[in-house]
Amino acid sequence: MTTTPKVPLLPHTPWTRVRTVLNWVNLTTPLGLLVAKVGGADVRRRGRGTYVATAYRWGFPAASAFTVGSVIVSRHGEERFARRPLLLQHEDRHCTQYAWCLGPVMLPLYVAGVGASYVVAGDHWSYNPFERLAVLSDGDYRRNPPRWRR
Template identity: 45%
Template sequence: MPRIVTLRRIVNLVNLSTPAGLLIARIGGCRVKAGPRHLQLASGYRISFPYAGAFTVGNVLIARGDWDTLTSQDRGLLPHEEGHTWQWMALGPLFLPVYTAAMVWSWVRTGDRSSANWFEIRAGLESGGYRRRELRPIWRRRRPG
């Protein structure tokens, strides 16, 4: 295992994001199994929030469906969600408010929560199942008169 992957595992444990992810998975009724590269794959999430087919907290990748089925249907999903583990490593608990701000920015700029969301773009927008939408102007020019 590359040292940086082991470091990510340790940092996400120490910053409590992975323990939080395991707690969320447990509360959501998930089955958790070890995945590749020190990831924990949680399947069968039953709570309606957040509105996503899959999401990541620390090194825990949480999905409504089964990870084996999901990855056989979409090979880009696991690498996309793993991309978010590095973001958790960098920001720790600050990830949630900063990600929320990025979602709001994306909604203002595109009308959806992901197209202009820096975190989704960096994790691989299309591999996460998102479509890129056109940016819309923030301010419209007022006509004189």
């Protein structure tokens, strides 16, 4: 009998406790749980005050994993994060960004970052400050050069 690998737990720090409270107070974690539930995902609580929602069924957004508040949502199962712990760390950094940006303000700022990156590089990540601060390579993104250099 094979067992499904578990998502690695990340340790709590004083900051992650503050981040958890901020993301509940700014309502992004409840929003993330709602998005996951409506999308048919299986939600499980993980370390650092985060939740991992797997088997998300909607086609939007196009990313295979995304974060809303302290909820990491993925179309894949837990084994994806177990095999790729850097992806979990990348998404965990987005949880922190929601706390920094006072929650709901993160969403329009992120969309602005997507727009800027599309203008500069033709993708949503290369010049998006939120993706760059979350470490592009950990999220399986390759930085593309600006369009005018191609």
